[in-house]
Amino acid sequence: MKYKLVVLDMDGTLLDDHHQVSEKNKRIIQHFSKEGIQFILASGRPYASLYPYVKDLGLQLPVIAANGAVVKCPLTNKTHYASVVPLELAQEILNYGKAYGYSISCYFEDEVITFDEEMVKVHWELEKLKAKMMDKFSVEKAPNKIIYSAAPRRIEEAFKFLANEYAERLYITCSADIYLDVMNLGTSKGKALSYIMHQMNISSSEVMVIGNNFNDLAMFEVAGLAVAMDNSPEEVKHQSGFVTKSNTEDGVAYALEKLITSDSPPFIVPGLSLDKSGILFL
Secondary structure (H helix, E strand, O other), rough: OOEEEEEEOOOOEEEEEEEOOOOHHHHHHHHHHOOEEEEEEEEEOOHHHHHHHHHOOOOOEEEHHHHHHHEEOOOOOOOOEEOOOHHHHHHHHHHHHHOOOOOEEOOOOOOOOEOOHHHHHHHHHHHHOOOOOOOOOOOOOOOOOOEEOOOOHHHHHHHHHHHHHHOOOEEEEEEEEEEEEEOOOOOOOOHHHHHHHHHHHHHOOHHEEEEEEEEHHHHHHHOEEEEEEOOOOOOHHHOEEEEEOOOOOHHHHHHHHHHHHOOOOOOOOOEEEOOEEEEEEO
């Protein structure tokens, strides 16, 4: 199959357990980039946390951040799409989390705030972001995403309740067994990917997605080929077309070498123009 676009999840997929891109993964991505394959990073992380990886890999297309709530171009710093949790609903989610003792953070385009001192450390260690600690349990503007952090059993409990209670108003998913993510209804990595595919004028059959968790399933439904990491939950593996090696075994590189043919033609994205700063997504 001659793929033109590869979409990569980050934590548990492209990144190893130390939150690094291995040299082999980097080398293979850069090899296929030179052959004309386009790559996009798609993550639950905020854009600011993804930008250093984009720069290091030399990627140029817009980034899917905050589980699809933000689509932003690394070359122009232009936000092409942004979705927020309505302020009233956001406050309800905060109130529920506070009542049941969850650690909570809110993602905005330009900052991360949290209501838990331990999460300040987590955001720095995981995302290299300086989260702002808030004492008042409220938000004054609508966030792109709200996350709960807790033990897997408690995350499962929150998911069951919130997914049922807000089924027609919010999108609830899990980016890891210890994280629950809340976005506006209609927001997902899959929706963001569909938007980018439309802008690029490419079909599902030309797209490969590699991911490892439940928040990647929306992209699996959009792509021509869904690749699950070996470290994925079984439910995620069952919804993929190929299972690669784990994130600690260069699973991304393994999948790319196995599934992308060497005769894939160079691909210039319609709607992109070249200037002194590079390729711009218009």
